[in-house]
Amino acid sequence: MALALQxxxxxxxxxxxLKAQGTRYLGGGTLVxxxxxxxxxxxxxxxxxTEPSLST
Known part of the structure; x- marks a missing residue:
């Protein structure tokens, strides 16, 4: 199974x-x-x- 990373x-x-079927958010603390x-x-x-406001 291949995973696409966007x-x-x-x-x-x-x-x-994320509206596409089968997509999940990859972020700190996720279990995906x-x-x-x-x-x-x-x-x-x-x-x-990679929005800078996410890492402040």
Whole structure:
């Protein structure tokens, strides 16, 4: 199973991408990578944001 990783500059753009079926947000404290490693086939894509306000 391959996972697609998409990176967006803003939270707004990342949120729009999360509307696609099978996508999950990849951020600090999420368990999405664990689920994917355990074979959860409902996860097909990961979305993350590099918006600076998320790291302050």
């Amino acid at each position: 990176t967006f500059a803003t939270v707004k753009d990342a949120n729009a991408a 990578v664990r689920a994917a490693n355990e074979g959860d086939v409902s996860v097909s894509g990961l979305v993350r944001s």
